Amino acid sequence: MNEMTRPLRAxxxxxxxxxxxxxxxxxxxxxxxxxxxxxxHGVELYRLRLTASNKLILTK
Incomplete structure (x- = not known):
């Protein structure tokens, strides 16, 4: 099982x-x-951005 399909555990x-x-x-x-x-998402738009420090930011 690879990282993409492995179960997410609590x-x-x-x-x-x-x-x-x-x-x-x-x-x-x-x-x-x-x-x-x-x-x-429905009628709303969100921006997913990858930062310089390799973090993800989701904004409306």
């Missing part, structure tokens, strides 16, 4: 409760070499 989210399996998508797959992109 401990990954710094909790010691239930094991939760969630799909994981690599940020590189979303960004496709870009530093930012727009995400449409």
């Amino acid at each position: 401990s990954d989210a710094q909790s010691d409760r239930l094991e939760v399996t969630l799909p994981a998508i690599e940020s590189a797959a979303l960004l496709q070499g870009r530093r930012e992109l727009m995400i449409r």
Whole structure:
């Protein structure tokens, strides 16, 4: 099982409760070499940006 398909455990989210399996998508797959992109959610637009310190910021 690779990093992209491994189950996300509650401990990954710094909790010691239930094991939760969630799909994981690599940020590189979303960004496709870009530093930012727009995400449409219903009628709202959000900007996902990769910072110089390799962090992700999602803003409305």
